[in-house]
Each structure stands twice: as structure tokens, then as C-alpha cells.
Amino acid sequence: MLTIALPKGRIADESLGIFEKIFDRKFVFEERKLILETDNFRFLLVRNQDVPTYVYHQAADVGVVGLDVLEEQKLDLIRLLDLGIGKCKVAIGIKCDEELDLDRPSLKVATKMTNIARDYFSKRAVPVEIIKLYGSIELAPLVGLADIIVDIVETGETMKQNGLKPALTIMESSAHLIANKNSFFAKKDEILSLYEKISGALNGS
Numbered sequence: 001m002l003t004i005a006l007p008k009g010r011i012a013d014e015s016l017g018i019f020e021k022i023f024d025r026k027f028v029f030e031e032r033k034l035i036l037e038t039d040n041f042r043f044l045l046v047r048n049q050d051v052p053t054y055v056y057h058q059a060a061d062v063g064v065v066g067l068d069v070l071e072e073q074k075l076d077l078i079r080l081l082d083l084g085i086g087k088c089k090v091a092i093g094i095k096c097d098e099e100l101d102l103d104r105p106s107l108k109v110a111t112k113m114t115n116i117a118r119d120y121f122s123k124r125a126v127p128v129e130i131i132k133l134y135g136s137i138e139l140a141p142l143v144g145l146a147d148i149i150v151d152i153v154e155t156g157e158t159m160k161q162n163g164l165k166p167a168l169t170i171m172e173s174s175a176h177l178i179a180n181k182n183s184f185f186a187k188k189d190e191i192l193s194l195y196e197k198i199s200g201a202l203n204g205s
Contacts, residue, residue, distance in 0.1 A: 002041055002190050005060035007048035011086040011175050015064045016043070018083070022197040052077060052178065061183035062191060068152065068173040072113045078179040080195050084202060086175040090116055091166040093149040093159050095141050100148070100167040102126050110140035111150035120150075120170050138162035 006012040016027045019041075029036045029045060036043040044060055051065035056075045064083065068090050090113060094100055102124065110131045111117045121128045131146055138159060140146040152173075153159065153166050177198065179191055 002062060002187060002194065003044065003060045004041055005044045005046050005051045005054040005063035005065075007051050007065060007175075008045050009048075011048070011064060011066075012045060014085045015083070015175070018085075018198055018201055022201045049073075055178055055180050058180045058182055060180070061187055062177060062179045062194070064175050064177055066173045067176055068113065068116065068171065070176060070178065071171065071173075072115050074115065076181065078181055078184050079176050080179055080191075081177040081199060081202075083175045083177055083198070086173075088152050088154045088173050089166070090150065090170045090173060091153045092168040092170065093138070093141075093151055093153070093164045094147075094167045096160075096163050096165050104147070107148065108146040109148055109150055110137055110146035112137065113150055116170060117150040138164055 006015050019027050027036060027038065027043065029043070034045045044054060046054055048065060049069055051063040052069060052073050052075045054060040055063040055077055062080070066086055066088070068088070070077070070079065092100060107126065107128045108131060109117055109121070109128045110133050112133055112135070114130050114132050118130055131140070133140065137149045137151045139162070140149055142163060149164070150170065156166050159165055177195065184191055
């Protein structure tokens with residue numbers, strides 16, 4: 001049996017849709033249940049940010065998670081396949097009436113993605129102070145906590161509604177199929193079989 005960690009919400013639904021397509025059967029979590037067991041699979045419903053942790057510690061053999069989460073957490077996992085779902089961007093956001101100026105002597109950046117932000121600015125030799133927040137990132141420039149933010153952008157509507165605008169894309173993200181290294185060797189045939197079926201479904205074969 002393969003244990004698969006899925007992030008709660010839309011990506012879980014889209015991932016299960018892929019499984020339904022390749023195995024020609026329904027995969028539905030009962031109300032409020034976090035585990036779905038079938039003959040060959042055990043699906044776990046977890047928070048998006050926790051998927052790599054479950055896979056890394058082998059509580060799950062494989063998982064589905066956004067590339068942005070993988071880049072932020074930097075855990076030693078096998079990236080098997082870009083599923084092309086859950087597409088978004090990690091972008092710099094600024095006030096609507098301002099222009100992005102990375103040449104300022106000091107820049108305060110509010111974000112929950114501290115590693116991605118730090119890596120981006122350090123590679124460009126831009127001195128910044130990173131302020132870690134866990135939510136409501138858009139608020140930071142409005143109350144003077146930060147000059148800019150680094151956050152996930154899907155449509156840009158949340159920024160717009162809060163008087164901000166995306167100014168620069170740091171990276172593109174989409175959901176990836178990942179595997180635990182030990183699981184990959186212990187259950188190589190099962191994982192590769194699943195990889196090939198999903199890859200075939202995504203390519204329309």
C-alpha cells in the first residue's frame with residue numbers, strides 16, 4: 001500500500017480527480033475524515049505546508065505539494081513530476097501608488113516565505129530586513145511594518161483589494177508529486193507505476 005499526503009482544499013480535489021481518471025473509480029473522503037483507505041492507497045489530508053514533513057519523515061510515501069513550499073522548506077525529497085495544477089506565483093507586492101525600488105539603502109520585507117525571499121534578495125545583493133508573518137501579509141505595508149511583501153499571487157485580487165499591486169515575480173509555482181527517498185527504493189515499482197500512470201494521464205495518453 002502507498003500512503004499519499006494531499007494538501008487540503010482545491011489541490012486535493014484536483015489530485016483525487018487525477019487518481020479517479022487513471023484508476024476509473026471514485027476517491028472521496030467521508031465528511032471531516034482525514035484518512036481515506038482503499039485497496040492500494042491510503043490518502044492523508046493535511047495542511048499544504050505539512051505535506052513535505054509527512055513525506056520527509058516517511059509518514060507518507062509520496063505527496064502532492066506546491067513548488068513554492070518545496071523551495072521554502074528545502075527538505076531532501078525526490079521531485080517526481082510537475083502536475084500542472086494549483087498554479088500561482090510568488091511575487092513582490094508594493095503599494096499601488098509606489099514603484100519598486102531595490103536600490104534603497106534599506107528595505108523591510110514582510111513574508112511567510114522567509115527562505116525564498118532571503119535567497120532572492122541575497123542573490124541580487126539587495127540588503128533587506130526580513131519580517132516573518134504567518135498571515136494577513138498585505139497589511140504590513142499599509143501600517144508601516146514593511147516596505148514591500150513577498151507573497152503568493154493567484155489572480156492578484158487580494159493585493160488589489162488591499163491597496164497593493166504585484167510588482168515583480170520571484171518564481172512560478174504549481175503542484176508537484178514528491179516521494180520519500182527511502183520509500184522510493186523500498187516501493188520503487190509501485191511509485192514508478194503511479195508516476196507513469198499520472199504522467200500518461202496528464203499527457204492525454
